Amino acid sequence: MSRPAPLELLARRAAEHEKRHLTRRLVCVGPANGRWVSVQGRRCLLLASNDYLGLSSHPRLAEAALEATLTCGTGAGASRLISGTLELHLRLEEAIARFKEAEAALLFPTGYMANLGVLSSLAGPGDLIVSDQLNHASLIDACRLSRAQVRVYPHGDVAAAEGLLAQGPDDGLRLLVSDGVFSMDGDLAPLPGLLAAARRQGALLVIDDAHGTGVWGARGRGSLEHCGLKPTPETVMIGTFSKALGGLGGFAAGAREVIQSLVNGARSFIFTTAPPPAQVAVALAALGLVDDEPQRRDKLHCLAALLRGLLIEQGLTLLSESGPIVPVLVGPADRALALAQALWQQGVFAPAIRPPTVPQGSSRLRLAVSAAHEEEDMHLAARALAAACREAGL
Ligand SMILES: Cc1ncc(COP(=O)(O)O)c(C=O)c1O
Incomplete structure (x- = not known):
């Protein structure tokens, strides 16, 4: 039997997809x-x-991009750990940490890369990740990339999540991972319950607040603020500048130990060129606008x-x-x-x-x-x- 040509195989798969309206x-x-x-x-x-x-057409963001480009150039030229770290990157990371009330923060080129970097560097073989069934695709990919044991709990079910955490290895890390605001359903995670469960089970709580940052909470700090919660040292907050903040770029904020692990282990941070000055300046200006407007x-x-x-x-x-x-x-x-x-x-x-x-x-x-x-x-x-x-x- 002759093997189908590769393009023919792709065309066949595409036709199958088309038949299912996908x-x-x-x-x-x-x-x-x-x-x-x-x-x-x-x-x-x-x-x-x-x-x-509506920040993506805000003149202050456009001016910030222009000024940073004129003074610092269009590209960072190298990865952060080589020669790509500009003062602007550090200023933004300090601003993110203040904004999220965390000890430290780290910028990634996108939110997708932040999720990949956080989960795959914090968790590995021998660790356990407990993940909400409706978590964003980037978190699902990140779980797979980590090679940790991954257990999925029914959407928003705190008791089920805690039950799975309790079965985790005694000598490995346990991570409880959830979107703060679910991107396709728009509902909020049961954060008080998740935070308490993570604390009881000695787990890190990782919240991807891509859709909460700037939107939820009296000061726009996100879903934790909306729920009246303060991040604990064991909370890792992920976010992105690509949604309410009108630009591009992901971040993680949390304890110094967490951020230090990311700098040393997050491959989507280490092996990629640093975000360009315009992107960073826009992000800084957007954080200011969340407070100013x-x-x-x-x-x-x-x-x-x-x-x-x-x-x-x-x-x-x-x-x-x-x-x-x-x-x-x-x-x-x-x-x-x-x-x-x-x-x-x-x-x-x-x-x-x-x-x-x-x-x-x-x-x-x-x-x-x-x-x-x-x-x-x-x-x-x-x-x-x-x-x-x-x-x-x-
Ligand atoms: C919940 C969630 N996390 C992460 C991302 C990825 O963020 P970014 O578009 O900045 O890569 C998205 C959307 O794209 C998202 O909806």
Whole structure:
């Protein structure tokens, strides 16, 4: 029997994927300002961005990028441990540590790389990672990369998580890992319970607050602050500048011992070029804006509550009760695709979220509100969704 040619094999796999309505395609969008975007020639209300505070078009961030580029150049030129550490990197890491009330912090090029670096350097063979079933893909990949034993607990089930931690090795490290805010469902982790369970079981608690930082808590510090909690020395906080903070770059914040382990062991930190000056300066400026413009956060939550109310009035099923991630459950992937297409025809852009990003049978539209929106946009979105549901026969 002759072996299939490699490209033929790939084409066959792609056809299989297509049959299951799971093919992904890049959609080119026009310049976005956090509110409007042009998609395939149609001006649409943007409800698919994680730019929750609308900072990505803030002039202070653009000025920071420009100034850093003019004074420090466009690239850092080397990895952090060779000659890539600029004063800007250190200033940002100090600012992150202050922001997260941690002893120290470390910057990574992206949030994805922060997750890979943290889990794979802190845990290894002989250690145990206990991970929420709905954790982000980057945490799942990080668990695999660590080669530690990985046990997954049902979403948000603190007792199950604690039970798994209790079975961990006596001589190895135990890590309890959860998103702070779940990216596709928008709900918050049961942090008080997780923190207490981690403490009782002598585990490190690792919280990826990619969607909480800047958004949740009276001062925008994230989901821990929202829950009235202070990080313990055994808490490792991960975050990203790519969402509410309007830029790019991941970070970890925690005890000095943790950060020192990352500097020495996180391969996604060690073996990659340091983030360029513009990226770092934008991140620094964004942290300042979280404090200087708290009205953005207030507006964001008011708009999200308004949109949720309007959608619930229409009888739609939302997967979380508050916050700017408003997921509308559809079910089968093809129906979610049809709804997203009908919504685009109504002038609203919110692509369908399908497996493997979400579990089979739970495809959805993930509407994301931004402080760049206005009240009238929430009404427009609700009307458009009602019309799209009719058009898609839902
Ligand atoms: C929960 C969560 N963690 C990590 C990431 C990765 O962050 P970044 O886009 O900065 O790589 C994302 C999103 O992309 C996310 O949703």
